[in-house]
Amino acid sequence: MQQLRxxxxxxxxxxxxxxxxxxxxxxxxxxxxxxxxxxxxxxxPPLPPADxxxxxxxxxxxxxxxxxxxxxxxxxxxxxxxDYLLAAGHPRFFVWEPEMQAVLTAANVPFVADETDFLPHxxxxxxxxxxxxxxxxxxxxGAGTAAGRRLSIYPDxxxxxxxxxxxxxxxxxxxxxxxxxxxxxxPSMISLTTGPSRTADIEKTLVLGAHGPRRLVLFMMx
Numbered sequence: 001m002q003q004l005r006x007x008x009x010x011x012x013x014x015x016x017x018x019x020x021x022x023x024x025x026x027x028x029x030x031x032x033x034x035x036x037x038x039x040x041x042x043x044x045p046p047l048p049p050a051d052x053x054x055x056x057x058x059x060x061x062x063x064x065x066x067x068x069x070x071x072x073x074x075x076x077x078x079x080x081x082x083d084y085l086l087a088a089g090h091p092r093f094f095v096w097e098p099e100m101q102a103v104l105t106a107a108n109v110p111f112v113a114d115e116t117d118f119l120p121h122x123x124x125x126x127x128x129x130x131x132x133x134x135x136x137x138x139x140x141x142g143a144g145t146a147a148g149r150r151l152s153i154y155p156d157x158x159x160x161x162x163x164x165x166x167x168x169x170x171x172x173x174x175x176x177x178x179x180x181x182x183x184x185x186x187p188s189m190i191s192l193t194t195g196p197s198r199t200a201d202i203e204k205t206l207v208l209g210a211h212g213p214r215r216l217v218l219f220m221m222x
Contacts, residue, residue, distance in 0.1 A: 044135065047169050053134040054164040054220070060137030064195035067217040077221045078107030084159075084217065085109075091123030091157065097146045100126055100161055103221075118150075125151035126159040130181070130190070131174035132167045132218075138194040139218065140174045144187035152191065158213035162220050 047056060058068050069084070071077035081104065085093060095101050095111040104111055104126070111126070112118075127147040131140040139160055143149045152158050168174050171192065178190060197212035 047134055050169075053167045053169060054132075057132050057134040057137060057167045058220075060134065061132075061139075061195075061218060062137075064137045065198070065216070066137065066139075066195055067215065069217070069219045071219065071221045074103075074107050074221070077103075077219060078109050080219060081107065081109040085124075088124065088157065092117065092121040093124045093126070093159075094118060094122065094151060094155065095126045096148070096151060097126075097128055100128060100147075103161065118154075122155040124157035124159055125155040126161060127152045129160050129162050129166065131177050132162055133169075133171050133174050133192070134167055135170050136194055138171070138174075138192050139216070140171075140178065141191045141193060142178060142182075142187035143189040144182060144185075149189050152193070153212050156213060157215040157217065158193075158196075160216070160218045162218060164220060164222060 047053065058070070062068050069080045071080055085091060093111045094115075095104060095113060096115075101111070101113055125147070127141060128145055129139050130142045132138070133140065139162075141152045141160070168177060174192075175190075178186065193212075193216060196214055196216045199207055199211065
């Protein structure tokens, strides 16, 4: 009986302590409201001036897994392409855009200009791009060129030739550039590529080349 009385007293004391805390909280008044967000503030921190956007893009492109080459002259570009193809084991290298073919011919870089043995030997393909996004290190590629959709997706290695003037700050700027270029006749496909194709869906194991090229390489020529 004494044990029961002690237990009842303990419960009464605990109840009184809880009620005392509630009364104390109510006496203090309502809790302060959280601060109102500044909806005019930018989501991301500002980027550096436009003159430095190419540097920012290169850093974030490499961070995402891309391989970056810079050439100040056509001779340097040719040497970099030849060194890359040599290190890659002389892959079958497809280039279908006339402007890209003209640049590589002037730089003395061998390539396949048609679709000969493309399906069984699509080791590498070179395309141009619509824009380069500094914020994310992404390459915006469209299907409105002679390269079409396949040359940026099917080969194991996707090579891109671009210029510093194609670097823009944000994804919205890149899409606006595409809109300005094509008007109402937009390409049937616009792809925003950030690094090589990858997935870790199966047992959290990273696999490259799961849904597209295993390597993404960008050559930037001044």
